[in-house]
Amino acid sequence: MTAAVVTSPKPTTTGVAPSAGARSRRIVSMVLPPVIFGVVVVALWELWVVAADVQPYVIPKPSKIWSALVNDFSLVRAASMVTAGNAFVGLVLGAILGFLIAVATNRFKIVDEVVNPLAVTVAAIPAVVVVGVLNNMYALDSQIPRRIMVTIAVFFVVFVQVAKGLRQNDATQMELMRSYAASPRQVLLKVRLPNTLPFFFTGVRTAAPLALIIALVSEYFGGTQDGLGSKITSALNGSNKALGFAYVVGGAVAGLVLFVGAGILEYVCVPWRRRRESK
Amino acid sequence: MTDQHSPTDHRGEFSPAPAVEVTAVSKVFNVGKTDRVDALVDVDLIVKPGEFVSLIGPSGCGKSTLLRLIADLLQPTQGLIRVNGKIAKEARIDQDYGMAFQQSGLFEWRTVSRNIELPLELKCWDKAKRRQRSAEMLDLVKLSDFAEHMPWQLSGGMQQRVAIARALAAHPKLLLMDEPFGALDEMTREHMQAELLRICEETGTTVIFVTHSIPEAVYLADRVVVMSPRPGRITKIVDVALGDHRDDATRLGTSFFDSVREVREALRQIEAAALDEQYGVSDAPAASAPRGIEDR
Numbered sequence: 071m072t073a074a075v076v077t078s079p080k081p082t083t084t085g086v087a088p089s090a091g092a093r094s095r096r097i098v099s100m101v102l103p104p105v106i107f108g109v110v111v112v113a114l115w116e117l118w119v120v121a122a123d124v125q126p127y128v129i130p131k132p133s134k135i136w137s138a139l140v141n142d143f144s145l146v147r148a149a150s151m152v153t154a155g156n157a158f159v160g161l162v163l164g165a166i167l168g169f170l171i172a173v174a175t176n177r178f179k180i181v182d183e184v185v186n187p188l189a190v191t192v193a194a195i196p197a198v199v200v201v202g203v204l205n206n207m208y209a210l211d212s213q214i215p216r217r218i219m220v221t222i223a224v225f226f227v228v229f230v231q232v233a234k235g236l237r238q239n240d241a242t243q244m245e246l247m248r249s250y251a252a253s254p255r256q257v258l259l260k261v262r263l264p265n266t267l268p269f270f271f272t273g274v275r276t277a278a279p280l281a282l283i284i285a286l287v288s289e290y291f292g293g294t295q296d297g298l299g300s301k302i303t304s305a306l307n308g309s310n311k312a313l314g315f316a317y318v319v320g321g322a323v324a325g326l327v328l329f330v331g332a333g334i335l336e337y338v339c340v341p342w343r344r345r346r347e348s349k
Numbered sequence: 350m351t352d353q354h355s356p357t358d359h360r361g362e363f364s365p366a367p368a369v370e371v372t373a374v375s376k377v378f379n380v381g382k383t384d385r386v387d388a389l390v391d392v393d394l395i396v397k398p399g400e401f402v403s404l405i406g407p408s409g410c411g412k413s414t415l416l417r418l419i420a421d422l423l424q425p426t427q428g429l430i431r432v433n434g435k436i437a438k439e440a441r442i443d444q445d446y447g448m449a450f451q452q453s454g455l456f457e458w459r460t461v462s463r464n465i466e467l468p469l470e471l472k473c474w475d476k477a478k479r480r481q482r483s484a485e486m487l488d489l490v491k492l493s494d495f496a497e498h499m500p501w502q503l504s505g506g507m508q509q510r511v512a513i514a515r516a517l518a519a520h521p522k523l524l525l526m527d528e529p530f531g532a533l534d535e536m537t538r539e540h541m542q543a544e545l546l547r548i549c550e551e552t553g554t555t556v557i558f559v560t561h562s563i564p565e566a567v568y569l570a571d572r573v574v575v576m577s578p579r580p581g582r583i584t585k586i587v588d589v590a591l592g593d594h595r596d597d598a599t600r601l602g603t604s605f606f607d608s609v610r611e612v613r614e615a616l617r618q619i620e621a622a623a624l625d626e627q628y629g630v631s632d633a634p635a636a637s638a639p640r641g642i643e644d645r
Contacts, residue, residue, distance in 0.1 A: 242454035249420055250468045251442040260467065264458045342458045342499060 130312040138312035139319055145301075146320040153297040154324035156213050157285035160220020161328060164281070165274050167221065168228030176236040177258060186233075193226035201291040216288040216297075223284045228273035235269025236262055268343050271336035278328040286321060298324075366434035368523050368555040369396040369419055374428030376414055376581075387580035388414045392428070394574065394583065398522065401549060401556045403566035403573045405612065407619065411581025412559045413527055419557065420448055420525050433522060444468060446523040447516030451531045453508040455500040455515075462487065462496040465515045472519065486514035489548060506537040510544065517552060524549075524556045530565070539597075542568055546595055563616070567591075567608045568600060575612060577619040585615040 112132045118124070119131045126134065139146060175185045200222065204215030239262065247257050289299030298321045305314035337344060371394040378386040389411040396402050404412040417423040418430055421441040432440035440446060447468075455464050465483040466474075474482075487493045490510040500508055509529055516524055530538045542565060549556055560566050566573045573587040589608045591599055599605055 240452075240454065242450045242452040243456065245417075245422055245450065246448065246454050248422055249441060249446070249448045250444060250471050252471050256471055260471075261456070264456070340458075342501075 126311055127309070130315055134312040135315040135319065138310070139316040142313055142316060145313075146316050149296065149298045149301045149317060150320035150324050152213070153285050153289070153299065153321065154282065154328070156216045156288075156297070157220055157281040157324070157328060159217045160285065161224050161274070161278060161281040163217070164221040164224025164277065165228050165270075168225045168273065169232050169270055171225075172229045172232035172236060173258070173263075175233060176262070177254070189226055189229055192222055195222075198291055201288050201293075205292045211294045213294070215293060216285055219288045220281045220284045224277040224281050227277040227280065228270065231269045231273030231276070232266055235266035238269075239265060267340050268336075271332065271340060274332045275329060275336070278332045279325040282321060282325040282328060366398075367395045367431075368398045368400065368433065369394070369557065370429075370431040370434075371395070371415070371419065372429045372431075374415075374418060374425045374430060376411070376418060376423065377426045380426065389418070389425075390580040390582050392581075392583055396555060396557060398555055399553055400572070401546075401558065401570045403570035404557065404559045404576060405561065405563065405566045405573055405616070406576030406581075407578050407616070407623075408561070409578040409581070410576040410619075411578070412576050414581065415576075416525050416527055416557060416559050420446060444472065444519045445521055446525050447519065447521045448525045449509070449512045449516045449527070449529045451528045453500070453505075453512040455508055455511060457500050459500075460496065461492065461498050461500065461503070461511050464500065464511060465518050468515065468519050482518055483514075486518050489517070489551065490514045490544070504537075505533055506541055509533065509541060513545070513548065517548070517554065520552075522553075522555055524554045526556065526558045528559055528561065531560075538565070539600075543596065545569065550593070563609055563612050564600070564605075567605060567612060568595060573608070573612050575615040575619070577622070579623075584619060587611045587615065 116132050119129065171185060171189075201215050201219050204218055208214050243261055243265075244257075247261055252260070286297070286299040286302075289295075289297045290303070295301075295304070298317050302314050302317045302321070305311070305317060371392055374389060374392045375387070376389040378388055392411075392415060394402075394415075404415060406412050414423065418425050419432060419437060421430075421437040430437040433445050435443070435445065455461075456467065459467070462480070462483045465486050466479040469479045469482060484493070484496070487496055490513060492507060492510055492514070495503060495507065500511070503511065512529070513524075516526075530541050533541060545556075546569065548554070556569075558566070558569055560569075567587075567589055568591075570589050573589060574583055575585040575587065576582065577584045587608060590604055591602075591608070
């Protein structure tokens with residue numbers, strides 16, 4: 071046989087950037103279906119409200135929500151920034167904590183038995199109780215209780231994912247590292263951590279929308295009334311349903327931004343997974 | 350068992366330290382439990398520097414276990430293993446051997462070049478020296494154009510060549526291989542066998558090679574060690590007289606077929622004995638090779 075058969079690389083387009091035309095076509099085929107779906111859903115909603123003569127205090131028309139959003143954009147933006155800010159701070163802190171504690175649990179076997187039940191217990195405490203207690207500990211206008219609440223929720227999701235990633239190691243890679251007489255620290259840094267990064271980012275992406283929900287719900291239990299949670303409640307309780315839904319749209323956008331941000335960070339930090347997932 | 354060593358011993362080429370010296374080694378898994386397994390019983394083996402030895406046998410014969418004992422990835426229950434005259438553990442710590450498995454075990458977040466550098470990195474070599482060595486190794490396995498590629502961009506055969514380059518990066522005198530070509534297609538496999546022989550010739554590396562393919566074992570090795578299961582032991586050592594230079598023509602020669610036949614017969618005796626034990630029948634189905642052995 072000729073050597074060329076083996077030495078020639080697989081015919082692959084993945085190593086080379088696809089042509090500009092192919093790339094934009096791919097983006098269009100990715101973006102178009104959800105956009106069409108969204109437009110159809112909104113149109114049906116509008117039609118249904120008009121045709122069935124649904125009263126605005128039950129559910130407003132999308133066009134009404136849109137005009138409320140445009141008219142009171144600065145209100146919606148301000149409230150969204152407060153809640154999204156809390157979600158963001160909690161997401162970052164929770165992710166860092168979850169990662170570090172999972173690594174420590176894996177590295178020191180003793181910690182494992184203490185931390186695992188503790189993590190589950192912490193995650194199982196109802197938010198009402200925690201926020202209630204924290205609200206009494208901090209000043210009335212403090213955002214800290216909400217951020218701590220988000221941190222706890224995010225911590226658990228990331229911790230579970232990273233702990234799972236650290237346990238899943240390729241047998242061949244582990245035998246190789248042992249054959250090199252690598253120290254436990256070297257194995258952690260050179261093999262376990264890189265292997266764990268995709269799991270970490272799965273955790274962060276899962277936790278991103280959760281962070282926003284927790285930040286929003288935390289506002290129901292007292293404290294300052296400047297976030298989405300408080301604004302949605304008061305707008306929906308009042309007569310301004312359209313504005314209430316405009317705040318909901320703000321929350322959805324904020325959650326989406328956090329989720330996409332986590333995805334972009336993953337794309338940057340785990341380049342070796344790009345091809346596999348786009349396949 | 351001692352008389353099986355005599356052909357090599359009688360050559361009178363006693364070097365001061367054998368590359369590998371396995372003395373009265375036994376390995377028992379799950380000692381003291383109901384699922385106790387005698388993986389290896391009383392195994393002796395001496396491998397001379399520069400020699401190529403294939404280990405072959407049905408699944409469960411302990412050939413991979415023996416390789417892992419030599420690599421100090423497992424510890425023997427009884428007996429002594431020396432590598433380059435050192436206790437196996439010392440040899441591992443000094444990176445006296447390189448290892449390659451059926452899975453290439455390449456780190457997907459590292460470029461080809463940085464994969465080859467990994468064992469050197471763990472030994473705290475400085476970056477310039479590492480770069481230079483990995484370039485040398487890529488040259489050896491003829492993959493210089495792929496230094497900055499990621500592992501997934503390479504074919505299976507190329508990945509296996511990177512794994513071999515990595516195993517040899519620290520210039521170990523000994524290469525331990527556990528069915529490294531087992532996942533490759535037949536054409537690639539034959540090409541890789543030829544490449545491996547060329548690399549060993551250029552570097553003078555001693556190789557212990559676990560395989561379940563009879564032609565592969567014979568084509569590569571100076572000696573083929575035939576092992577039997579339950580309990581794992583060496584039943585025969587076949588000397589392969591194919592000389593130092595082997596190419597595609599070697600695979601068609603009579604002495605190649607003679608050695609293949611000799612190994613096959615040794616393996617059939619194992620199968621016959623196993624059937625005898627199981628069913629009390631002494632007539633083994635002579636037409637088939639033992640389970641887990643490729644008869645191609």
